[in-house]
Amino acid sequence: MTTLFASLLGDRFAALAPRVRALHAQGATLSWRGEVEVERGRGWLAALCAWATRLPPAGRGSIQVEILVDARCERWTRRIGAHAMRSRLWAAHGLLHERLGLVTFGFALVLDGDALCWRVARAWVLGVPVPARWFAAVHAREHEQDGRYRFEVQAALPLAGPLLRYRGWLAVDG
Numbered sequence: 001m002t003t004l005f006a007s008l009l010g011d012r013f014a015a016l017a018p019r020v021r022a023l024h025a026q027g028a029t030l031s032w033r034g035e036v037e038v039e040r041g042r043g044w045l046a047a048l049c050a051w052a053t054r055l056p057p058a059g060r061g062s063i064q065v066e067i068l069v070d071a072r073c074e075r076w077t078r079r080i081g082a083h084a085m086r087s088r089l090w091a092a093h094g095l096l097h098e099r100l101g102l103v104t105f106g107f108a109l110v111l112d113g114d115a116l117c118w119r120v121a122r123a124w125v126l127g128v129p130v131p132a133r134w135f136a137a138v139h140a141r142e143h144e145q146d147g148r149y150r151f152e153v154q155a156a157l158p159l160a161g162p163l164l165r166y167r168g169w170l171a172v173d174g
Helices: 004-015 018-024 044-052
Strands: 030-040 059-069 074-080 083-092 095-100 103-112 115-125 128-130 139-145 148-157 161-170
Touching (some): 004 018, 004 083, 004 103, 018 148, 095 115, 103 139
Antiparallel strands (some): 030 059, 030 161, 083 095, 095 103, 115 128, 139 148, 148 161
16 A cells, blocks of 8 residues: 555655655554654734644643554544644645644645655635635654654744744654
């Protein structure tokens, strides 16, 4: 079975850093553990947006990422402390779609050397299309550094300002 990320990236999948490729090459249910630091934006609008997408609270500590794979999609659960951030990922029209709470993103997957970057190309709130430019400051980057799988996610919106920045590592065998 070709995995979700391998199907979206095609030949570019082989160019990913070994631990990034290993995380996305599994066709079965897996669980990864590591450490994370979460920073949250301030203000009521940032809090509302974070609630709508089920973003984790600020803090530092352990993270567990469970990925359930089936023929149609991947279901990710990121456990940060007592908070569980769940999302569903699938491929459609050449984009990686991710549903987080009330929002669905269509990400273009871009390689930066051997790092994988997620950039918002489309977005929907409650199923209604909204301008992707509103989400120009929402992106993720996965890479390998010092023999570890590392991730960084940032989200900011016009008017609401910074919503979230979380970064850390997972113990992924290359």
